[in-house]
């Protein structure tokens with residue numbers, strides 16, 4: 001990945017950037033905000049043209065909106081390779097996973113890489129299956145880590161010049177927990193991460209419960225990286 005130098009008055013993408021506070025609260029792995037945010041980048045053609053934009057969910061999920069917008073506004077001939085990168089605050093639900101697979105099957109020249117900051121209702125078996133189906137159809141899904149937060153900040157956020165290095169540094173343990181759970185999903189293992197919320201105090205609790213099968217199937221260094229065992 002390459003990064004732009006930063007936002008400036010001459011930056012053509014400026015009006016499509018989101019505000020720093022929006023990015024910070026929407027992509028915080030510890031916050032379970034209702035709204036979903038999508039920052040996306042489309043790269044195509046021999047000159048690697050890049051188009052970047054952002055969107056929030058409205059009546060539809062952001063993924064559905066993207067697909068609708070892409071198919072209605074953009075046309076690439078089948079020989080033009082096109083790669084799309086999504087930075088999503090929430091992973092896609094099973095219905096969006098299905099729509100994404102249909103979209104990709106109709107656009108064989110398109111590849112999709114998805115980074116997510118949180119897993120959406122990850123204990124729901126349909127959502128787990130949806131993510132597995134996406135991975136099996138060739139989509140790469142990863143949890144956002146520091147380099148992705150930095151990249152998004154520099155390319156999608158309307159920061160002021162003195163804030164160029166001020167992308168949010170979230171504690172890595174949350175990213176590792178989500179990465180571990182994503183691994184459980186793709187390996188067909190039971191959930192090991194439980195997220196619960198105490199409404200009275202608006203507190204969110206992350207609990208890691210590992211079973212024998214987790215210890216047997218997940219490499220030890222990944223388990224140790226969580227810092228919780």
Ligand SMILES: [Zn+2]
Nearest residue numbers: 061092093096
């Ligand atoms: Zn959805």
